[in-house]
Amino acid sequence: MTTLTAPPPRVRLARFRDLTLVPVILILLVVGAFLDPIFLSVGNLTNVLQQQASISLLVLAEALILIAGKFDLSLESTVGMAPAIAVMLVIPASAGGFGLGLPGPLVIPLCLLIGAAIGVFNGFLIIKFQLSAFIVTLAMLIIVHGLQLGPTEGKTLFELPESILYLGSATWFGLPAAIWIAAVLFAAGIAGLGYLRLGRALYAIGGNADAARAAGIRVDRVLWGVFILGGTLAALAGVLETGRLGAIGSNQGVGWIFMVFAAAVIGGVSMDGGKGTILGALTGVLVIGLVQNILTLKGVSGFWQPVVYGCIILIALIISRIAGGKAQD
Amino acid sequence: MTTLTAPPPRVRLARFRDLTLVPVILILLVVGAFLDPIFLSVGNLTNVLQQQASISLLVLAEALILIAGKFDLSLESTVGMAPAIAVMLVIPASAGGFGLGLPGPLVIPLCLLIGAAIGVFNGFLIIKFQLSAFIVTLAMLIIVHGLQLGPTEGKTLFELPESILYLGSATWFGLPAAIWIAAVLFAAGIAGLGYLRLGRALYAIGGNADAARAAGIRVDRVLWGVFILGGTLAALAGVLETGRLGAIGSNQGVGWIFMVFAAAVIGGVSMDGGKGTILGALTGVLVIGLVQNILTLKGVSGFWQPVVYGCIILIALIISRIAGGKAQD
Amino acid sequence: MKRFGPTVALNGAGITIAEGETHALVGRNGAGKSTLVSILTGLQRPDEGEVLFSGEAAPALADRDAWRQRVACVYQKSTIIPALTVAENLFLNRQTANGLINWRTLRAKARDLLSTYEVDVDAEALAGDLNVEQRQLVEIARALSFGARFIILDEPTARLDGPAIERLFARMRALREQGVTMMYISHHLDEVYEICQSVTVFRDARRVMTRPVAELPHDELVAAMTGEATAAYEARTRGAANGTVVLSAESLSLAGRFQTVDLSVRAGEVVGLAGSGSSGKVGLAETLVGLHRPDSGTVTVNGTRVRPGDVPAALGAGLGFVPEDRNREGFVPLLSVGENGTLPIARKLGRYGVVSPARRRSKAVQLIKELDIKTEGPDQPVGDLSGGNAQKVVFARALVDNPAALVVINPTAGVDVKAKQALLGAVEDAVERGAGAVLVSDELDDLRICDRVLVMFHGRVVKDVPRGWTDHELVAVMEGIEE
Amino acid sequence: SGTQTTGGGGGGGEGKIGIDHPRADSDFWNSYIKYVPQMASELKVDLMPATNSQNDVTKLVNNVQALIGQGAKAIVMAPQDTGAIATTLQTLANKKIPVVTVDTRPDKGQVYMVVRADNRAYGTKACEFLGEKLGGKGKVVQLMGSLSSINGRDRAEAFRECMKTKFPRITVFEEPTEWEGSKAASMLQTRLEQNPDIKGIYMHAGGVHLAPTLQVLKQKGLLVPPTDAKHVFVVSNDGIPQEFEAIRKGDIDATVSQPADLYAKYALYYAKAAIDGKTFKPGPTDHDSTIIQLPNGLEDQLPAPLVTKDNVDDKSLWGNQVK
Numbered sequence A, B: 001m002t003t004l005t006a007p008p009p010r011v012r013l014a015r016f017r018d019l020t021l022v023p024v025i026l027i028l029l030v031v032g033a034f035l036d037p038i039f040l041s042v043g044n045l046t047n048v049l050q051q052q053a054s055i056s057l058l059v060l061a062e063a064l065i066l067i068a069g070k071f072d073l074s075l076e077s078t079v080g081m082a083p084a085i086a087v088m089l090v091i092p093a094s095a096g097g098f099g100l101g102l103p104g105p106l107v108i109p110l111c112l113l114i115g116a117a118i119g120v121f122n123g124f125l126i127i128k129f130q131l132s133a134f135i136v137t138l139a140m141l142i143i144v145h146g147l148q149l150g151p152t153e154g155k156t157l158f159e160l161p162e163s164i165l166y167l168g169s170a171t172w173f174g175l176p177a178a179i180w181i182a183a184v185l186f187a188a189g190i191a192g193l194g195y196l197r198l199g200r201a202l203y204a205i206g207g208n209a210d211a212a213r214a215a216g217i218r219v220d221r222v223l224w225g226v227f228i229l230g231g232t233l234a235a236l237a238g239v240l241e242t243g244r245l246g247a248i249g250s251n252q253g254v255g256w257i258f259m260v261f262a263a264a265v266i267g268g269v270s271m272d273g274g275k276g277t278i279l280g281a282l283t284g285v286l287v288i289g290l291v292q293n294i295l296t297l298k299g300v301s302g303f304w305q306p307v308v309y310g311c312i313i314l315i316a317l318i319i320s321r322i323a324g325g326k327a328q329d
Numbered sequence C: 001m002k003r004f005g006p007t008v009a010l011n012g013a014g015i016t017i018a019e020g021e022t023h024a025l026v027g028r029n030g031a032g033k034s035t036l037v038s039i040l041t042g043l044q045r046p047d048e049g050e051v052l053f054s055g056e057a058a059p060a061l062a063d064r065d066a067w068r069q070r071v072a073c074v075y076q077k078s079t080i081i082p083a084l085t086v087a088e089n090l091f092l093n094r095q096t097a098n099g100l101i102n103w104r105t106l107r108a109k110a111r112d113l114l115s116t117y118e119v120d121v122d123a124e125a126l127a128g129d130l131n132v133e134q135r136q137l138v139e140i141a142r143a144l145s146f147g148a149r150f151i152i153l154d155e156p157t158a159r160l161d162g163p164a165i166e167r168l169f170a171r172m173r174a175l176r177e178q179g180v181t182m183m184y185i186s187h188h189l190d191e192v193y194e195i196c197q198s199v200t201v202f203r204d205a206r207r208v209m210t211r212p213v214a215e216l217p218h219d220e221l222v223a224a225m226t227g228e229a230t231a232a233y234e235a236r237t238r239g240a241a242n243g244t245v246v247l248s249a250e251s252l253s254l255a256g257r258f259q260t261v262d263l264s265v266r267a268g269e270v271v272g273l274a275g276s277g278s279s280g281k282v283g284l285a286e287t288l289v290g291l292h293r294p295d296s297g298t299v300t301v302n303g304t305r306v307r308p309g310d311v312p313a314a315l316g317a318g319l320g321f322v323p324e325d326r327n328r329e330g331f332v333p334l335l336s337v338g339e340n341g342t343l344p345i346a347r348k349l350g351r352y353g354v355v356s357p358a359r360r361r362s363k364a365v366q367l368i369k370e371l372d373i374k375t376e377g378p379d380q381p382v383g384d385l386s387g388g389n390a391q392k393v394v395f396a397r398a399l400v401d402n403p404a405a406l407v408v409i410n411p412t413a414g415v416d417v418k419a420k421q422a423l424l425g426a427v428e429d430a431v432e433r434g435a436g437a438v439l440v441s442d443e444l445d446d447l448r449i450c451d452r453v454l455v456m457f458h459g460r461v462v463k464d465v466p467r468g469w470t471d472h473e474l475v476a477v478m479e480g481i482e483e
Numbered sequence D: 001s002g003t004q005t006t007g008g009g010g011g012g013g014e015g016k017i018g019i020d021h022p023r024a025d026s027d028f029w030n031s032y033i034k035y036v037p038q039m040a041s042e043l044k045v046d047l048m049p050a051t052n053s054q055n056d057v058t059k060l061v062n063n064v065q066a067l068i069g070q071g072a073k074a075i076v077m078a079p080q081d082t083g084a085i086a087t088t089l090q091t092l093a094n095k096k097i098p099v100v101t102v103d104t105r106p107d108k109g110q111v112y113m114v115v116r117a118d119n120r121a122y123g124t125k126a127c128e129f130l131g132e133k134l135g136g137k138g139k140v141v142q143l144m145g146s147l148s149s150i151n152g153r154d155r156a157e158a159f160r161e162c163m164k165t166k167f168p169r170i171t172v173f174e175e176p177t178e179w180e181g182s183k184a185a186s187m188l189q190t191r192l193e194q195n196p197d198i199k200g201i202y203m204h205a206g207g208v209h210l211a212p213t214l215q216v217l218k219q220k221g222l223l224v225p226p227t228d229a230k231h232v233f234v235v236s237n238d239g240i241p242q243e244f245e246a247i248r249k250g251d252i253d254a255t256v257s258q259p260a261d262l263y264a265k266y267a268l269y270y271a272k273a274a275i276d277g278k279t280f281k282p283g284p285t286d287h288d289s290t291i292i293q294l295p296n297g298l299e300d301q302l303p304a305p306l307v308t309k310d311n312v313d314d315k316s317l318w319g320n321q322v323k
């Protein structure tokens, strides 16, 4: 019977798998400090965090969805569309709104509601209709963006109610509010996935949906909830971004989703579901933010930036592959 | 022996699964004819085919890769990068080239070689290093595009050798050469996947790679070959596109990959591997081409086009889900 | 009654299990046993009919906890989630009543639970790192932990070796003494006689009989399952093998699996490979066919020294292979019977890389006939076949090229009596045609067709046992009790 | 230089200028990017390494933050999305860092100077040229850029409005090409199939639209000299050398030369002036342009000449200066 005892070291190691990117972050910090004295200043690092705050919410959303074994590309379009439509519902027609005259403070709840509604629709098609999540959310990426372009006619909305600007531009206790919000949500995500039954249910569903069902987890309901949560987080990311930029451009969020996936996957979240942690995803976001910051500080030519960037993603991927020890899929 | 005779209905039905989009195509033809008399003219339909010729090669490549159970996002960047770099190797420095003075007729072989080389590299990372195909090819999408932007400094290449323009602009037997080329390659793809050992091996690998390996198929070698073939087809698509447009812009191919996946998946190719046919993928391309054509003919506002477009993808997806009868993943 | 599309999986089937007994459910592959299990455990709704527990109507489908207090189940398909720890798997979806999960308490509870049921597994290990037996024990412990007085075990022994099965049975007997009712599904009829009091037989989606085990002779039971009189499989006698060596290995080693193994198989000979769990027998067999590249040593197939770790080379030299796990390595579920069967000989079905569908079809029809595969025809996807028939397709694939040497691993796992006979018969047929075979199995019954059995222990061949062994002798060697 | 007054005691010229380029994938902007260091050495400005926001306002904002962190005393940028930088401009104003924007005019937020040519004027000039050539009737196609870019919208709206008011008998087809050559070719081809009598084309960006348009016309046999009745009149926009080449060959008829060189030159000029503490007033300048007053700053409207066969060899056009 002695042979049956699993060797404990292995397990301990597994815990550290979330943190394979920590050495990469340290290297980036050292390299950055070396390349530019400004880099390690509090101001610059705060900027990096603020810049990553809204995209990090998308990474959080995508990590939850990926862990549950699904996929959502449409999040990036929600970042622009949800605040844009919410704002148009509130502002007068003269400022480019629908002229419904809804009260200004409603704008954030409306925005989150729109995000949630997109999640409901995605969930409906993917879970109830059992369509391919990749293609459904790809089509939704296009549609949701169109639903912003259509009503705004591609114009930037810049007469915004004060309430939607506040979160993305305020400073709390000396740090941008967006950083606090992202930090709280990530902490909630880490705790929720680590210590809540619902959070653990995501792992169970992503790991083996049939087994989860047999264990009494209401798989469809949980998945649907995750899509709704994802849409809501994307809308909140849109609110933060709107506040940071002071207006809603027609391209807000466009092109983010690739970075979101890259951050989640190099952070150890599996595209196959059931594996990865929110903490890991967070390290992925930080790596990408630091790389961007260093490239900017060094003024690497815009033509060659993508190459450097892509190579760093590959290297991070290789590192997490070697540290993780298992083939990826 | 009597029990061995298969009841024909079941099998026949399975064959028709490739063709679930045929009714959609018929509806589109009827709707199109109704909306615009020009739509059904030989000239217009020829245009549709010509416009879809190069993207269809990408769909062919992606279908092969998906059937083998893998994934390649980087194809779209190859469409611009391979011809651009090939041209720069050939044209004089004064026209924006490297000034190597290689002979002009080499440009197409060089272009295909570059495409193949990208496939080799993708294959190396995905097969040998066992990295996630999604993220590797995502990084490669960025890198390959950067490898076009860097040397060209983002400029459009206007002065092209005659040889690279020929295929995309010539007319053979009254039809654009690009249509013939795409037709021949699709026919080869259909026949190859249906009747060649290698083609069947793709299905076996995509369906169950371990079983394929145990049955003596050299899985790694075949997969690598598929990535190389995919890169080469993407480069050829780039040649056709270059001929059609008469220049190589820095955005050539950018943003195609989503349409490519949409076409393949609504055409019945599974994102999970092992399922789908080239004929099905072809119907997917046609649906997308016809929809685009109708939207253009009707002059649907650019703001709302994406919505119409995305909805049609969703509808096609639902139809192929209902006709296919099985949950997608 | 339960339908899946056109398939009627259960048709007016009923079963009544008395309290405190261990009730066997037997039937051929695809008879509807697992479907009944999923209805009895509230995973699926019957199209017609109802489930009663102690005379009361079953709870609503959505109320999983109520179901689990009435009936616990170890399903045929693993319901372990590999990426989670053993502790979490044990308490899946009930890690805590409400509020935050206290991992320390959970681990402690898990350790308690594991020690209550004497399962020696580390509660913190990832379930994916456990071996088959350990996973099964975890599933059993979990099933029992709900306090249900009725437990269903769907083919728990299909992937366990002899000692593990003994341990399982000891556990089941202890449970029965505590008054727990059990339903036990297995294709090993001797196990039914060993552990059960009554038996229900399903055939073609219907119940054909229920009888106390004690008054039911073995033959009658088999006849009820198959619908015809079937004699138990008798190993054939063969003359001493003195043909040429068709498969040999010299000082083959693979770190962590086995060391310096020598082996040679002659034409017309079946060599068995036995050993308890982790003895390295499967690793050895897989290395022979090239699935692993050995650290040292050579493999010779039919006179050709094949490149190590090269499956196509080994198959090309005349080897046929039946892998350990048919679902993982045996077949491509979406491809047809014909195509799966002819994968290794695709090159022979046409010239210039072309595969002729007509020739493939005719070859497939021949294979279907030879192995008596129950299928709609050569174009049916293998994924739609029942377990036993799928396994026959895997055999067909191994035999399609008239191999000079055959390597067969656990050929009868999870297949019914009738199929088992057919499969063992197929091995013997091939050997009579002049092939040599290596048969790896955890089942002593299978090993009876072997001319000699090589017993492995901790990665080494410790004994070459000639025909005529008794179960007891062989098990003793396998357990390393007697050298 | 009558409009220029020297501010209180300045003239030090010390201080680094941060510059962000908007994108790296269009011919026009790449010409601009190449002019920047050249002009910087002419004007002797201390330029920090340029950043590139790749047509992404988020990146632009991040880049500006980095430039501030690195001690930029003035910033030159070309926000393609003009609304979404309001907050950034506010931050810069708070830090007393003057901003020169190139090509686009921010809707909100303080700027020191906007250096641009009037994009609405491009559309109007193209409309007037085509209207005259077509004799006030017929059909024309407008190959539009991205609808979400202010410049594209300005050109499109001005062209559309001018056609409506001045040439009401001309039908305009609008094709949203998203600055993509592939879409432009497909849409133009389809439209010509549907309306073979289209006689005029206005394309928003020569860099991406020129070659595909010529290729489609060639395929249709419509690439004939202006003397031929089948000729389709084409007006382009940008002023890159290839357009001039096409004008010389008679393939296209005109283009609006968007002054890449002047953009670079005056962007740096004003940035330096801002650091030196100089101020400007509305009115004509010494370089054939006019400064106008905006609610949030000043705008120097650089000349954007219409180039036709008559003036295509003018040496002062930037398109004739690049190799």
Ligand SMILES: Nc1ncnc2c1ncn2[C@@H]1O[C@H](COP(=O)(O)OP(=O)(O)OP(=O)(O)O)[C@@H](O)[C@H]1O
Residues within 6 Å of the ligand: C004, C005, C007, C008, C009, C027, C028, C029, C030, C031, C032, C033, C034, C035, C036, C076, C384, C385, C386, C387, C388, C414
């Ligand atoms: N989800 C399903 N969809 C379609 N058909 C199914 C499904 N599950 C089972 N079947 C079919 O129902 C029949 C009964 O299957 P079941 O799994 O109950 O058999 P079984 O008696 O457990 O066989 P085995 O001994 O091989 O486990 C088979 O023909 C099977 O193919």
Ligand SMILES: Nc1ncnc2c1ncn2[C@@H]1O[C@H](COP(=O)(O)OP(=O)(O)OP(=O)(O)O)[C@@H](O)[C@H]1O
Residues within 6 Å of the ligand: C131, C161, C256, C257, C275, C276, C277, C278, C279, C280, C281, C282, C283, C284
């Ligand atoms: N893929 C693998 N990689 C690494 N080690 C493995 C692998 N498969 C099995 N092992 C380990 O190698 C040893 C020998 O395994 P092998 O499968 O050859 O033995 P076995 O006698 O078939 O055991 P069992 O009956 O448990 O399958 C065992 O300790 C097993 O856990």
Ligand SMILES: [Mg+2]
Residues within 6 Å of the ligand: C033, C034, C035, C076, C154
């Ligand atoms: Mg079963």
Ligand SMILES: [Mg+2]
Residues within 6 Å of the ligand: C278, C282, C283
């Ligand atoms: Mg084993």
